[in-house]
Amino acid sequence: MSVLVVIPARYASSRYPGKPLVALRGANGVAKTLIRRSWEAAQAVQGVARVVVATDDDRIRLEAESFGAEVVMTSPACANGTERCAEAVANLGGGHDIVVNLQGDAPLTPAWFVEDLVAGLIANPWAELATPVLRCEGAMLAGLIEDRRNDRVGGTTAVFGAGNRGIYFSKEVIPFTGKAYGPGEPTPVFHHVGVYAYRPGTLAAYSGWPVGPLETLEGLEQLRFLENGRSVLCVEVESRGRQFWELNNPSDVPKIEAMMAAMGQD
Structure with missing residues (x-):
């Protein structure tokens, strides 16, 4: 491949x-x-x-x-x-x-996230694109819930079914759990990591589709695939103790620099 x-x-x-x-x-x-x-x-x-x-x-x-x-x-x-x-x-x-x-x-995206996505597409011929999801521990879930309580978007969550087939992505915290978890306790909520692996034909078709109501409401580009009936594979990945963060605002610069320093990354 x-x-x-x-x-x-x-x-x-x-x-x-x-x-x-x-x-x-x-x-x-x-x-x-x-x-x-x-x-x-x-x-x-x-x-x-x-x-x-x-x-x-x-x-x-x-x-x-x-x-x-x-x-x-x-x-x-x-x-x-x-x-x-x-x-x-x-x-x-x-x-x-x-x-x-x-x-x-x-x-700071770990290389194995991408390698796992590629392996996922190869192993699942039904999938038209793949994207990584990371299981939230209690502390991370509590942070996401607190962000939404204060009208902030702390991240995107993903819901998937049998065979890790993607059902929905949202800036809300889904699924609803109705319980508290310990700081390091695994939860049924998955954080979506914004990396994608596509089959070329599916990617080529994307720009020809109109922006749908769900993509408009959520502001999430991957929803266009779901709104057009395409099969998304959610690949569960592990952080392996690695810190990572996206740079979206000027305030993220010192966070990323601190993470690089902690990991000894030049």
Whole structure:
């Protein structure tokens, strides 16, 4: 199986403009841009044939090319990372069996998350895309519930059925449990991690579908697949003690830098 990793990156983020070019200092104090750290995370994944950065901005292109990344230019009209990945694959002319969307704002994504997704698609021919889910322990679930109580979105949760077939994703905390759990106690709630592995035909079809009511309400791009009857495989992954965090706001920079320092990551 030939695997392509696409890192979608845009400059005009509503919450954090210019985010891919933000510098992050590692354990040794050396600063590297977010897009470079995301590219290095992709390079750590085993079994990948090609890694490309997909962007609509020349500033990001120049930065990516400066450290040797292959860049594919895409339209500013792409509404989300999945649409940008689809356009990048079309521009490249295809030729890969699996396409991975490794978000450009998640430089701490463990390599085994991606490797497990690819293995999941290979082992489950019915699945048209795969995405990782992480079982919440009591402390994390309590934090998600507290965030929603205070009208904050603390993360996305996933519900899946037999064979780990995805049923729904939500910014609400689902399923409802009605009980308290100890800080380290496993719960039936799963946190969704925003990485995707697609079959090329499914990815190509995505941009042609209209945005549905559920995607509009939740603001979650993966719901477009479910709203169009596509089969999503939820792959349960383990953190193995690894810390990870997405960079969405300026306040996330010191969090990620502290995590890198704690892990000794340069």
